[in-house]
Amino acid sequence: xxxxxxxxLLPTHWxxxxxxxxxxVATALSRSQLAGLExxxxxxxxxxxPLSLARQSLNTANRFIPIPDEVLDLYxxxxxTPLRRAVRLEERLGVNAHIYYKxxxxxxxxxxxxxTALAQTYYYARAGVKRMAxxxxxxxxxxxxxxxxxxxxxxxxxxxVRSTLRQKPIRGDLMRLFGADVHESPSDLTEVGRRAFKExxxxxxxxxxxxxEGLAFAAEHSETRFAIGSGENSVLLHQxxxxxxxxxxxxxxxxxxxxxxxxxxxxxxxxxxxLPVLGAAKDRGRSVRLVAVESAACxxxxxxxxxxxxxxxxxxxxxTKVYSLGSTYVPPPVYAGGLRHHSAGPLCSAMYADGSLEAxxxxxxxxxxxxMLFCETEGILPAPESAHAVAGMIDVASxxxxxxxxxxxxxxxxxxxxxDLAAYHRFAAGEIEPVAVDEASLSRxxxxxxxxxxxxxxxxxxx
Amino acid sequence: MASGGAVMAIGDSSKAVIRSDLxxxxxxxLVFDALTAVIPGLKAEAVDERQELYADLGxxxxxxxxxxxxxxxxxxxELVDEDLMTIEFVNVVDLIDLVERISLSAEK
Numbered sequence: 396x397x398x399x400x401x402x403x404l405l406p407t408h409w410x411x412x413x414x415x416x417x418x419x420v421a422t423a424l425s426r427s428q429l430a431g432l433e434x435x436x437x438x439x440x441x442x443x444x445p446l447s448l449a450r451q452s453l454n455t456a457n458r459f460i461p462i463p464d465e466v467l468d469l470y471x472x473x474x475x476t477p478l479r480r481a482v483r484l485e486e487r488l489g490v491n492a493h494i495y496y497k498x499x500x501x502x503x504x505x506x507x508x509x510x511t512a513l514a515q516t517y518y519y520a521r522a523g524v525k526r527m528a529x530x531x532x533x534x535x536x537x538x539x540x541x542x543x544x545x546x547x548x549x550x551x552x553x554x555x556v557r558s559t560l561r562q563k564p565i566r567g568d569l570m571r572l573f574g575a576d577v578h579e580s581p582s583d584l585t586e587v588g589r590r591a592f593k594e595x596x597x598x599x600x601x602x603x604x605x606x607x608e609g610l611a612f613a614a615e616h617s618e619t620r621f622a623i624g625s626g627e628n629s630v631l632l633h634q635x636x637x638x639x640x641x642x643x644x645x646x647x648x649x650x651x652x653x654x655x656x657x658x659x660x661x662x663x664x665x666x667x668x669x670l671p672v673l674g675a676a677k678d679r680g681r682s683v684r685l686v687a688v689e690s691a692a693c694x695x696x697x698x699x700x701x702x703x704x705x706x707x708x709x710x711x712x713x714x715t716k717v718y719s720l721g722s723t724y725v726p727p728p729v730y731a732g733g734l735r736h737h738s739a740g741p742l743c744s745a746m747y748a749d750g751s752l753e754a755x756x757x758x759x760x761x762x763x764x765x766x767m768l769f770c771e772t773e774g775i776l777p778a779p780e781s782a783h784a785v786a787g788m789i790d791v792a793s794x795x796x797x798x799x800x801x802x803x804x805x806x807x808x809x810x811x812x813x814x815d816l817a818a819y820h821r822f823a824a825g826e827i828e829p830v831a832v833d834e835a836s837l838s839r840x841x842x843x844x845x846x847x848x849x850x851x852x853x854x855x856x857x858x
Numbered sequence: 859m860a861s862g863g864a865v866m867a868i869g870d871s872s873k874a875v876i877r878s879d880l881x882x883x884x885x886x887x888l889v890f891d892a893l894t895a896v897i898p899g900l901k902a903e904a905v906d907e908r909q910e911l912y913a914d915l916g917x918x919x920x921x922x923x924x925x926x927x928x929x930x931x932x933x934x935x936e937l938v939d940e941d942l943m944t945i946e947f948v949n950v951v952d953l954i955d956l957v958e959r960i961s962l963s964a965e966k
Contacts, residue, residue, distance in 0.1 A: 423920050435913040439946035440922045445939035446930075449923030522939035620943075713920035 399471040404643050407467065408459035409451075410635040410671040412742075413628065417455035419745045421628070424703045424714040424851060443613075443620060445522040448515065452628035458674070460632065462514075469513045469546065473502040474636060478644035483772040485792075492792035492802040493650060497641045497668060498775060499809050504569075506778065506810030507664050508539035508624055511633035515622050516543040525618040526550035530580060530605030530707075532660070533559055533733035533780060534566040535810050536624030541575035552619075554580040554588075554608040556600040559732030566814045580605035587611050587709050595725060602736045603722045607709035614711075626661035626706065626740030634667025641668060641805055642675045651675070652683055652805035654791055658784040659687035659696065659754070660733045662743035664809035669752070672805065685752040687743065688787035690734035690762075692830050693726040695719060696747050696754035700841065702848045704738055717744040721840030727830045729759050730818040733780040733810075737840070757786045759830050763822040765789055766812060778810035779818060865942070865960050867935035885957040889950065892928040896921055907951040915950075922947075929953070935960065 413420055442449075451460060462470070481494040499507035519527060527544050529552075531537030537553040544551035553570055557579045560567060567577045578584060580600050581591035587607040592598050606623070613621035623630060638655075645651060655672050657665040669685045676683040689696055696718050704719040706712050719738035720726075726735045739747065746752045759779075766782030768789075769775060777785055788806040795802040812819060821827050880888065890905045897915060911917045917925065930937055937960070947953060 421920060423918070436910065437948060438910070438912040439948040440911050440917060440919070441944075441946050442923065442926070442939075442942050443919045444923070446923065446926055446937055446942055447939055450927055453924060453927055518939065522943045524943065711919075713918045715920075 398468065401467065401471045402475050404475040404640055405467070405471060406462070406636050406639040408461050409632045410639055410674055411451075411454055411458055411460050411632055412670040412674065413455045414458035415674060415677060419628075419742050420453060420455060421713075421715060421741055445518040447518045447522075448629045451632050463517060466514050466517050470510070470636065473509070475640045475644070476501060476637070478641055479773070480648070481773050484769065487768070487772050488789060488792060490792040491795050491797045491799065492804050494788065494792060494804050494806065495641075495645060495650070495652070496773070496806045496808050497637055499637060499664070499807065500775070500778065500781070500811030504535070504539045504542050505814065506535040506539065507634060507637060507667060507807075508536045509542065510636055510667070511624065511630045511663065512536070512539035512543035513546070514633040515630075516540070516547040516549055519620055519622065520547040520549055523618070524549065524620045526552065526616065527622045528552040528554075528609045528613040528616070528619055529622050529624065530554045530556075530602060530607070530609040531624065532556050532602040532605070532735050533731070533778065534563065534570070535733060535778065537575065537577070538566060538570050538573070540622060540624070541570040541573035544575070545573045551575040552609070552612055553577045554582060554605040554612070556580055556602055556605045556732055556735070558599040558728035562730060562732070562818060563814050569814070578608075580608050582608060584608065585611040591708060599725065599728050601708070601725055603706070604708040606707035610707060610709045610711060625663035625736075628742055630663050631666035631670065631740070631742055634663045635671050637664070637667040637807060638669060638671030642671055645803075645805065650803050651679070651681070653803045654684040654686060655805045656686045656688060656784055656788045656791060657807040658734060658780045658787075658809065659689045659739060659743065660780065661736050661738070662740040664807055666743060668805065668807040673751070685746075686787055686791060687747070687752050687754045688783045689754060689756050690726070690729055690731050690783060691756040691758040692729045692832060693720065693724075693735050693737065694756040694832065695737060695739050697756045698832070698837075699738065700844065701744065701748050702844055703851060704844060704847070706738060715741040717741055718747055719844060720837060721844035723843055724840035725833060725836045727833050729830050730815065731759070731762065731779040731783060733778070734783060755787050755790065757783045760822070760827060762786045763819065763827065767819065767823070775808060776812040776819070777808050778812045779815050781808045781810055782812070784808070865956060866938045867933070867960050868938065880957060882954070882958065885954045888932055889929070889953045889957055892925055892932060893950070896924045896928050905950060907949065907954060909950050911947055911950065911953070925953075929957065933957070933960065
């Protein structure tokens with residue numbers, strides 16, 4: 396049922412970086428290296444996600460992976476997304492740069508998360524799953540999954556980090572409009588949530604706890620599975636429609652990015668825009684600079700360590716090697732809830748480790764200032780997460796020497812900030828104080844991370 | 859294992875040989891080979907079909923998916939998601955049982 400004509404610029408395949416760089420597949424620690432497994436006798440293994448998705452995360456053979464027809468029809472309703480040159484912003488900044496931005500915030504749910512939500516729910520529905528459970532930070536992922544579940548006829552349960560939910564309760568209304576059950580995390584519905592409350596009575600919540608609650612909920616309910624909004628290779632793969640479109644759109648304008656900039660939560664919007672550009676640069680025998688912008692309140696790349704770590708508070712997910720602040724770090728409740736995850740995903744971590752990407756940490760006030768300027772000059776209010784990317788882009792563009800050829804910059808505006816108006820209002824009213832890293836929490840968390848890694852006798856690195 | 863029926867698979871026609879109807883000992887050695895391929899440092903002689911995948915071999919969800927993809931590769935088939943999602947695997951023998959029960963569907 397093709398309801399919408401497909402634009403020729405809409406990619407028919409996802410771009411798979413693992414073909415070009417198979418070393419990024421995964422580095423996971425065997426559970427046999429952990430103590431306590433003898434207590435787990437009789438524990439059965441069940442596929443947590445359809446093998447179709449696992450194959451995508453492990454595939455090193457195919458550079459392009461076909462997008463199922465059903466998913467393409469849904470993409471066609473909102474893709475290709477706009478690519479524009481930020482001419483007024485360039486003039487205002489007086490920079491020697493051509494600034495292009497890709498805008499992923501114009502669809503109904505408001506962000507790039509829809510690209511993977513539709514793909515994942517398609518595979519889960521086809522595999523016979525009836526309900527999806529998840530954890531969400533900023534709420535963009537929860538909204539996208541709720542909508543995708545409604546389209547695919549699945550039920551949806553969302554655990555949403557309390558600090559963010561309280562900042563923008565109206566986004567919860569949007570999730571509920573799409574039929575989702577929405578719970579504040581930490582909640583008293585799961586053991587992980589109850590434990591988190593004990594450890595942090597303020598209960599502001601973290602993405603690690605919300606994710607752990609989603610996992611626990613899925614394990615305790617039949618025909619229910621947990622879906623993740625970022626970090627995994629397959630999720631980054633689904634997002635590569637962004638970068639492929641951007642390359643084709645810039646081609647039409649006779650440009651190719653010298654530099655790609657996106658914010659970094661766990662890596663899906665960053666990977667989505669950057670990886671296809673990296674592939675295209677390889678094809679064209681040129682280089683491209685990739686810059687990941689993180690929140691200064693959660694500086695997993697610039698201050699984290701490349702270690703084996705848990706990605707959630709439940710502790711049942713694979714133990715992968717990532718840049719991390721430790722899974723018990725509680726970042727201050729900044730408005731960019733999507734950037735509060737304690738670690739980058741394994742793929743982007745491996746890229747940072749081998750020097751394929753640069754990282755920059757931006758504080759909350761700088762990002763809001765950049766977001767306001769972007770709104771004023773380009774008529775788009777970026778989500779607080781995307782505003783970090785704008786701030787990073789302004790920094791990069793401003794440093795480019797005047798005597799050189801203009802720098803072609805591509806920045807991804809991953810979502811809109813229309814449901815973050817209260818935060819922008821508070822910033823404009825001067826009510827938002829600078830927020831720094833919680834040094835005490837960070838030091839405890841990094842200590843626990845090092846201890847965990849010391850307990851592992853001989854890490855076995857596998858592909 | 860929770861499910862006893864046949865497990866459907868789609869043959870990969872781009873590959874020359876499609877393995878099917880394996881007997882018990884062939885299935886066993888195929889599973890042992892797949893296990894040693896995905897678990898670093900594991901020797902085939904150390905594998906026993908009564909061993910538990912999680913408690914004894916430390917296989918987590920990521921490695922479990924790797925294992926199934928490895929088996930697919932060795933069988934030149936693509937397993938069907940819907941059949942696999944509800945099966946619970948505890949011991950190595952459950953995997954051998956799976957391989958024996960794989961039947962090729964003519965059409966997707």
